[in-house]
Amino acid sequence: MIHLRDVSYTYPTGVEAIRRLDLDVSVGEALFVLGHNGAGKSTMLRLFNGLLKPTTGAVTVGGANTAGVRPAQLSKTVGLVFQNPDAQLFRERVSEEVSFGAEHGAGSDGAPERFERAMALLGLERVADRNPYDLSLSWRKRVAIASIVAMGSPILVLDEPTGGQDAEGTRVLTDLIMDRRNQGHGCVVVTHDVDLAFDCADRVIVLREGEIYLEGDPMSVLGDPLLPEAGVEPSTMHRVSQGLQLDSSVRTVDELEEHLMRTEEV
Amino acid sequence: MVSGDRPTEPFARFEQFSITYDTASTPSLAGLTLDLYGDQLTLVTGPSGSGKSTLGRVVAGFVPRLLGGKVGGSARILDHDVDAESAHEITESIGMVFDNPFDQLTAATRTVFDEAAYALENEGLPPAEIIARVLSALESVGLAGIAGQHPRRLSGGQSQRLAIACALAQQKPILVLDDPTSQLDPTGTAEVVSMVRKLRRDHATVVLIAQDLSRWLEITDRLVVLDEGRLAADGRPASLLADPGPLAGKILIPRYIAIWAELRSRGMGLGDHAPRGTDQLISSLQAAVRVGRS
Numbered sequence: 001m002i003h004l005r006d007v008s009y010t011y012p013t014g015v016e017a018i019r020r021l022d023l024d025v026s027v028g029e030a031l032f033v034l035g036h037n038g039a040g041k042s043t044m045l046r047l048f049n050g051l052l053k054p055t056t057g058a059v060t061v062g063g064a065n066t067a068g069v070r071p072a073q074l075s076k077t078v079g080l081v082f083q084n085p086d087a088q089l090f091r092e093r094v095s096e097e098v099s100f101g102a103e104h105g106a107g108s109d110g111a112p113e114r115f116e117r118a119m120a121l122l123g124l125e126r127v128a129d130r131n132p133y134d135l136s137l138s139w140r141k142r143v144a145i146a147s148i149v150a151m152g153s154p155i156l157v158l159d160e161p162t163g164g165q166d167a168e169g170t171r172v173l174t175d176l177i178m179d180r181r182n183q184g185h186g187c188v189v190v191t192h193d194v195d196l197a198f199d200c201a202d203r204v205i206v207l208r209e210g211e212i213y214l215e216g217d218p219m220s221v222l223g224d225p226l227l228p229e230a231g232v233e234p235s236t237m238h239r240v241s242q243g244l245q246l247d248s249s250v251r252t253v254d255e256l257e258e259h260l261m262r263t264e265e266v
Numbered sequence: 267m268v269s270g271d272r273p274t275e276p277f278a279r280f281e282q283f284s285i286t287y288d289t290a291s292t293p294s295l296a297g298l299t300l301d302l303y304g305d306q307l308t309l310v311t312g313p314s315g316s317g318k319s320t321l322g323r324v325v326a327g328f329v330p331r332l333l334g335g336k337v338g339g340s341a342r343i344l345d346h347d348v349d350a351e352s353a354h355e356i357t358e359s360i361g362m363v364f365d366n367p368f369d370q371l372t373a374a375t376r377t378v379f380d381e382a383a384y385a386l387e388n389e390g391l392p393p394a395e396i397i398a399r400v401l402s403a404l405e406s407v408g409l410a411g412i413a414g415q416h417p418r419r420l421s422g423g424q425s426q427r428l429a430i431a432c433a434l435a436q437q438k439p440i441l442v443l444d445d446p447t448s449q450l451d452p453t454g455t456a457e458v459v460s461m462v463r464k465l466r467r468d469h470a471t472v473v474l475i476a477q478d479l480s481r482w483l484e485i486t487d488r489l490v491v492l493d494e495g496r497l498a499a500d501g502r503p504a505s506l507l508a509d510p511g512p513l514a515g516k517i518l519i520p521r522y523i524a525i526w527a528e529l530r531s532r533g534m535g536l537g538d539h540a541p542r543g544t545d546q547l548i549s550s551l552q553a554a555v556r557v558g559r560s
Contacts, residue, residue, distance in 0.1 A: 037421070037450075136314045168314075168515065236522055240551070243545070253529065264558035
C-alpha cells in the first residue's frame with residue numbers, strides 16, 4: 001500500500017533526516033517503528049502521507065506517487081495522527097470533531113457507522129458533548145485519534161499513541177491497535193514503548209540516523225544485541241530471558257514459568 | 267521512611283484540603299489529608315485528572331495564589347498557609363520543573379551557564395557567588411562540561427537537566443518535578459533518572475509526579491496514588507505493589523511487576539516485596555529457582 005524506494009529527505013537546514021530508505025507497508029500489518037529522538041521517525045511518517053516529498057527517490061501510496069498528489073487526497077488512504085493532538089483539533093465538541101473525520105473519510109460502511117465505531121473504540125461516549133480544549137492532553141489525543149479512525153483510511157499511522165496516557169488510556173489504545181490487527185486493518189505505530197511493540201507488532205523496524213538499522217518480527221528484533229546501539233532497550237521479556245541466561249527468549253509468562261520449572265528440576 | 271521512623275517534621279501538611287479552580291465545576295483535590303517529608307523521593311501518580319499535577323502546584327506555591335481557585339480545609343507548605351500568605355514565601359524555597367523543558371528555559375540566553383545564572387542575576391547576587399552556585403548546580407546535573415554551549419543545541423534530556431539546574435542554582439531545597447521525562451526518549455529519560463538518583467544520594471527532597479512508574483520505582487521511597495482528588499493508596503512501593511490487582515485500573519503497573527505478580531499468584535515463592543526494576547525481578551527469579559532446587 002505504501003512503498004518507499006531509495007528515499008532520502010534532507011531538510012532545508014541541511015539535516016539529512018532519511019537516507020536511501022526502502023520500505024513496503026502492507027494493509028493489515030501492525031508495523032512498529034522504534035528509534036531514538038532524531039533517528040528520522042517523524043520525518044518518515046510525514047513522507048507516508050505526502051506532507052513531505054522526498055528529496056530523492058519515490059514514495060507511492062495506493063499506486064500514486066506522492067510527489068503529484070495533495071496531502072488531503074492521500075489522507076483517505078493514510079490517516080496520520082500527530083504526537084501533538086492540538087495540531088489537528090478545531091471543533092468545539094468532541095462529537096463534532098469525530099463526525100468531521102467520519103464525513104471526510106471513505107470506506108465501505110457509511111459515515112454514521114464509522115463515527116459510532118470510532119467513539120466506542122476510543123471510549124469517548126462520556127465526553128461526547130465536551131469541548132476538546134476543556135479536556136486534558138491525554139484525552140485530546142484520544143479525540144484526535146478517534147477523528148482519524150473515523151475517516152476509515154486503510155492505513156492508520158499513530159505517533160507515540162501511549163505517551164502521557166494513564167492506565168485507562170493505555171488500555172484503550174492497546175485495544176485499538178489489537179482490534180485493527182485482528183480485523184485485518186493494521187496500522188503503523190511510532191513509539192518508545194518497547195513492551196507495547198512486543199505485545200502488538202507483526203513487524204518492527206528500528207531507525208538509526210535515517211536508515212533502517214534492524215528489521216524483523218518482534219521476537220527477533222526486540223532482543224537483538226545491536227538494539228542498544230540504536231538507543232533502544234530490549235523488551236522486558238527479552239531482558240528477563242537474557243538475565244536468566246535462558247537458551248531462547250520466552251514470549252509469555254507461561255513460557256517463562258515452564259522454563260523456571262525445568263531449571264528447578266535440573 | 268513511610269511510617270514509624272520519621273526523623274523530621276513534614277514540610278507539607280494537607281488537612282482535608284480541597285481546591286476548585288475558578289474555571290472548573292468539580293474540585294481537583296477533594297478533602298486530601300497527607301503529610302510529605304524531607305529527604306525522600308515521593309512519587310505521586312494516578313489517572314489523568316486525579317489531581318496529581320494540582321498537588322504538585324500547591325506544594326510549589328503556584329496554587330491557589332498564582333493560578334487561582336477556591337480552597338477548603340488547609341494546606342501548609344514549609345509552615346506557610348497556601349491560601350493566606352503570598353506565594354513568594356513558598357516559591358523561593360521550592361523549585362518546580364515541568365514536562366516540557368523548552369517551555370521553561372528563557373530562550374533569552376546564549377549559553378548554558380547564562381541560563382542557569384539568569385534568576386540569580388535578577389536577584390542581584392554578587393558575581394562570585396553566582397559563578398560558584400551555577401557551576402555547582404551544573405556539576406550536579408552533569409552539564410558543567412558544556413556550560414559554554416548554546417541552550418538551543420541541547421538534547422531533550424540535557425534541556426530538562428538544565429531546567430533542574432536552574433532550580434538548584436537558586437538553592438531551592440525542595441524540587442517538584444511534574445512528569446519530567448514524558449517528552450523525552452529513553453536516552454533522555456535515563457539521563458534524568460540517573461541525575462535524580464544522584465540528587466537523592468545528596469539527600470535532596472523530591473516530589474515527583476509521573477504516569478510511567480517503571481524507571482522511577484527503584485529510587486522511590488514513598489508512592490502516593492491519587493484518584494478523583496483523593497488519596498487512593500500510600501506506602502512503600504515494594505509493599506504497595508506486591509498486590510497490584512486493585513491498583514491496576516488507576517496506575518500503569520510496570521511490566522516487571524506484572525510478570526512477578528503473575529508468577530507469584532501461581533505459587534512461585536517470590537516473597538512479599540515487589541521488584542522495583544527488571545534487574546530485581548531477575549534476581550528474585552534466580553533466588554526462587556535456587557530455593558526450588560535445594
